[in-house]
Amino acid sequence: MLNYLLRRMFLLLPVIVGISILTFTLIRLIPGDPVAIMLQDQPHTAEDLSRIRTQWGLDEPLLVQYGRYVRQLVTGDFGRSFMLQQPVLSVILDQLPATIELAVVSLVISLLIALPVGVVSAVRQYSRFDRIGTVIATLGISMPGFWIGLMLIVVFSVKLGWLPASGRIDYVAGLEPITGFYLLDSLLTGNLSALTSTLKHLIMPAMVLGSAMAALTMRMVRSSMLEVAKQDYVVSARAKGLKERAVIVHMLRNALIPTITVLGMQISGLLGGAIVIETIFAWPGTGRLTVQAISSRDYFLLQGIVFFFAITTVFFNLITDIVYGLVDPRIRYS
Numbered sequence: 001m002l003n004y005l006l007r008r009m010f011l012l013l014p015v016i017v018g019i020s021i022l023t024f025t026l027i028r029l030i031p032g033d034p035v036a037i038m039l040q041d042q043p044h045t046a047e048d049l050s051r052i053r054t055q056w057g058l059d060e061p062l063l064v065q066y067g068r069y070v071r072q073l074v075t076g077d078f079g080r081s082f083m084l085q086q087p088v089l090s091v092i093l094d095q096l097p098a099t100i101e102l103a104v105v106s107l108v109i110s111l112l113i114a115l116p117v118g119v120v121s122a123v124r125q126y127s128r129f130d131r132i133g134t135v136i137a138t139l140g141i142s143m144p145g146f147w148i149g150l151m152l153i154v155v156f157s158v159k160l161g162w163l164p165a166s167g168r169i170d171y172v173a174g175l176e177p178i179t180g181f182y183l184l185d186s187l188l189t190g191n192l193s194a195l196t197s198t199l200k201h202l203i204m205p206a207m208v209l210g211s212a213m214a215a216l217t218m219r220m221v222r223s224s225m226l227e228v229a230k231q232d233y234v235v236s237a238r239a240k241g242l243k244e245r246a247v248i249v250h251m252l253r254n255a256l257i258p259t260i261t262v263l264g265m266q267i268s269g270l271l272g273g274a275i276v277i278e279t280i281f282a283w284p285g286t287g288r289l290t291v292q293a294i295s296s297r298d299y300f301l302l303q304g305i306v307f308f309f310a311i312t313t314v315f316f317n318l319i320t321d322i323v324y325g326l327v328d329p330r331i332r333y334s
Contacts, residue, residue, distance in 0.1 A: 109214065122229065149276075166283075275288070
């Protein structure tokens with residue numbers, strides 16, 4: 001295992017270099033002058049534009065800018081945001097708890113739906129439950145998340161007034177942030193008003209993301225379970241009189257490998273920021289921050305966000321490979 005991890009870490013180096021080159025290059029292909037956008041609401045002259053470009057090093061050749069970018073990355077410096085006039089890394093870390101909280105709750109919702117429905121659909125193949133589950137899963141995969149989010153806002157916020165349409169918490173809740181994760185902070189401080197407010201703001205965006213994940217995960221669990229059900233050891237276990245519950249548990253464990261792969265990719269996407277959903281619900285996370293960085297052509301902030309979450313995706317791919325061995329002891333790393 002140790003040799004495998006060391007080899008994977010070594011192979012990450014060219015991946016990181018490639019990510020840095022693509023991030024730096026593609027972001028500068030976005031149309032628009034970041035300095036002109038920065039000063040669009042202020043009176044300015046051509047000399048002002050030239051002075052600010054020089055101040056930020058944007059008038060230098062791209063190779064020089066990339067070299068400075070790499071030197072900063074090596075020291076853990078992602079640069080400074082045009083838009084917010086703050087270090088990029090601190091801006092990302094300030095918004096990260098909101099995205100992580102939304103991602104974790106969405107993942108829990110998806111697993112609570114997908115695992116039992118997928119298992120029962122596989123065990124009762126072609127039953128009415130299976131057909132209904134298949135139709136619902138297909139709808140969940142097919143319908144765009146932004147449309148579902150807008151419909152939830154119309155029904156539960158505009159029509160019924162049960163849930164807030166945007167934000168993360170009501171100011172009147174009086175929460176004292178400790179960790180930045182409002183659900184956890186509410187529990188630590190015993191603030192029931194803040195806990196209720198946080199849950200009300202969280203439930204709609206989490207349901208939109210969780211339902212989309214659940215639909216895909218449920219289909220994967222079902223198909224994997226049906227594939228495993230054809231194996232000889234399952235037929236033999238049933239022939240020997242092993243209880244059906246025990247057989248299903250063994251089937252599920254062996255069917256989790258492809259499901260873990262799908263979950264690993266989905267988690268990476270969630271932590272990268274569900275850009276559309278966070279924007280619709282005005283959720284103050286990294287996804288919404290990405291939209292703001294694109295709108296303002298904030299090169300340093302945008303390339304910092306992309307690079308940070310590209311590395312996060314690579315890391316979760318590694319974690320997914322390690323989890324394979326924990327779920328299935330037959331897998332050996334060499």
